[in-house]
Amino acid sequence: MARDHSNIYEQGLDRREANYQPLTPLDFLKRAADIYPNKTAIIHGANSWTYQQFYQRCCRMAGALAKNGIGLGHTVAVIAPNTPILLESHFSVPMAGAVLNAINTRLDFRTIRRLLEHGEARLLICDYEYLALAKEALSTLSNPPPLIVAGDEAPYEPGPGQETDYESYLENGHPDFEWQRPNDEWQALALNYTSGTTGNPKGVVYHHRGAFLNAMGNAMMFGLDNQSTYLWTLPMFHCNGWSYPWAVTAVGATHVCMRSTDPEEIFRLIDRHRVTHLCGAPIILNMLIHADENKKIKFTHRVEIATGGASPPSSVIAGMEEMGFRVTHLYGLTESYGPATICAWQTDWDQLDTEAKARKIARQGVRNITLAEQEVLDPETLQAVPHDGESLGEVVLKGNTLMKGYLKNGQASDEAFADNWFHTGDLAVVHEDGYIEIKDRSKDIIISGGENISSLEIEEVLYRHPDVMEAAVVAKPDAKWGETPCAFVMPRPGAADLDAANLQSWCHDNLARFKCPKVFIFGELPKTSTGKVQKYVLRERAREMGDQ
């Protein structure tokens, strides 16, 4: 930048090492270990670790990675549920300068193989429960990365000549390993794949600056402090757990890990550890409400629960409040480090009845504090739509908690960031009070149990079936999962024996289980005059079918 010599504030006041340091969430762990060395950082089953132990394990692991040549620009993939291993990886991997790629454990081995290939993973860390899946994914890779296997309450014990276990690998590092902050806060920190189409994986790259800011913003928004206890019901492989691995650590609160989201176990952990905060898709809320009454433990403290991915229905909000929870509705995407908006509570809503309250909370709300700008733009004119609750426009975002871009996919990055905005693809109205409400989601995404499913990916699989001529997949409402995929299929002429069972087994062979359509409808597909499938007609039909 040219120096303006008439500006007294630009003379001799440059950045120096002492007053300019890259923002990084790694500092949070070091600080928590310095201030709360003996405080419980992580609880998992019968085990627990103090902040000092948490930090030292991360230092060891970072040191071990470095010793094995893993550093700047390298990807370390992890397949694990919400165990301490995955939590540690959010610090240890970037402490070695590398990039964490937390992989959705529900994916099929073919997709995982593609992600390992695309992300050029140098190492795969895998929870013992997913070892078979990992091996299957690695088996046909031409140059597979080494595999490290993590046990759970006890270390994993490999047989002779088998893969290394996590604990032995970690022993190679020293607790005094001198990790460095990134040279630049724009440096990559994490890689998260969206549920894009199979041929074109979209690897969302996070930077240290964004993770630091989003963690700070989430901690503030959610009221976390050093007295908080956070329960890990939200998968950490979703947008790095909405930044909570870093946010909870930032305030020196306690993480409670859990391997699977069993509702009874959630009640038990909330009660036992006096959990104050948790997050999850509406299905988690539903599960809690419909849990066995005998297993619902009454607790006397208020529990904050943040939900997103779909609007929580009023019955769910009411049901949760009855049990002592307070529900906050968030909205975001992988590209925005998770939550980008919050349905911020207004004092005058206190007076409303449950139904009216729920209508307020069902809206996606207003921008988070770390997001610079959020607008709903008319897609034609790129002008902000009026705040009338009716005019539809696209939700666009701008700020420091948006991805660097898609890995090795410049075209997709350019499209996502066209016109100097990040385009969510979600269509919303703006209410008079400035709160947005999404009316039509990015048209090709189905959200089932908090997982994003690409309808295009399912269609591709269906199109590959020899007896399918045309296929279109849309969301069908579902009481349990929120939505499930519903397939409309036009069989190839003469393919008389094509039926649902046939296609179901085809899908099971080619897709992760949660992506398989629950319903198949056969017949002609409605089309526009130019021959495009009218998906809105199919969506209407699926809605009318209701929750069968």
Place this chain on the structure above:
Amino acid sequence: MARDHSNIYEQGLDRREANYQPLTPLDFLKRAADIYPNKTAIIHGANSWTYQQFYQRCCRMAGALAKNGIGLGHTVAVIAPNTPILLESHFSVPMAGAVLNAINTRLDFRTIRRLLEHGEARLLICDYEYLALAKEALSTLSNPPPLIVAGDEAPYEPGPGQETDYESYLENGHPDFEWQRPNDEWQALALNYTSGTTGNPKGVVYHHRGAFLNAMGNAMMFGLDNQSTYLWTLPMFHCNGWSYPWAVTAVGATHVCMRSTDPEEIFRLIDRHRVTHLCGAPIILNMLIHADENKKIKFTHRVEIATGGASPPSSVIAGMEEMGFRVTHLYGLTESYGPATICAWQTDWDQLDTEAKARKIARQGVRNITLAEQEVLDPETLQAVPHDGESLGEVVLKGNTLMKGYLKNGQASDEAFADNWFHTGDLAVVHEDGYIEIKDRSKDIIISGGENISSLEIEEVLYRHPDVMEAAVVAKPDAKWGETPCAFVMPRPGAADLDAANLQSWCHDNLARFKCPKVFIFGELPKTSTGKVQKYVLRERAREMGDQ
């Protein structure tokens, strides 16, 4: 920076307008106005303003400044107590691209004149109560800036041909003024003068990045949220009120302004507006404890009070807790945007008795979350001192909440930032738990009622008296003010009639009232073999005198 072509995370993932915006606390006001337009933002006496009004007034004022040619690199000085005008200036001035210089209202006109000159102020905004002082300061400037006068509950009404009033000036701007974020988050935001020696004013320059981060960190640390109400007992001209003009606005809480810190008024406002948070030097706490018992209003909610500048004694902490306050001890300097460390509470302290608790709280503690590093270094070796509670070293800081440097004083900046650390000049020990405790402050500073006073400045004035041969000024303990200056004076031979009354009046003519020594001791000054005055001996004598 050279691009590493083997690093997949450095290809096609550059910053863009959509994903990189300068961090600035100005966003906080826009967001609060968007989300809480009708919520009370500011209360002052019988008046109040919503967030929309607050924002629109700032836009108007920024527009008016721009119309008058004030912008990038220009200084706007303000002399005002904690009124809405000064609060607005924290947004309006930087919204015009300019730099806010909030001037300590307790300074004498000579010092103010020097600061206006040194900061090259383009405009002086002055509260009506300080009009005479401002005019005196301007009167002998060769090229005085225009003067704008602010009224209080009613606008200031100038006579014909007199200075402009604030409200008329603001009317020149439009509420839709399109202010811009700074081009760079390193851009100057505020200028705050320390109590340096008179010949060498140290103008501490703040940047947008640091103010954004410090405000976020303070809001988190102090537990501010949109239900909070913040009472303005801490002067905004001290380190921009420790960033609270921005922090309180960030969460959409309510500011309660007050013109002067009368203890009865503080109780009345806490009760009336259900104040939840306030800050102040220990003298404020003392004032509250010693207020007329009849005027102490009992409140049922807990009030958080943060204090700094000196350790709060145990009797003060106990007294405050009895009245329903919780005391947090902070430490920082003008150079660190106010609080850099916090005596973070540890759960096991709950069990301690008041005296033991107070000993814990009296320590300056641990680094704030927005500070990257804090150490106590042996001044000789620059190595960290052991955590033994005994080894003395200098407190040094590193991170993003430190000043850009001193305005037009490269040498002082270089000294302050030597060896890649910011040097506080304060000597501390580190306890076993990592908490620091300052044992000897920067030797030439006396902290009286929360104001820093330079002993060197007083000595300079004394040395100018024709009958003074030698003078040394140190701090004397004072029950009310914490410390007051105490002068040791060796009269010139033959100056038989030099006495305390004589020197007192000399000081009153040449110094701000609060800087004048309360006690004068005459006689030989103790010296080292090399002829240096042994100030520690004088400090010991002053301590022994006690609180006379």
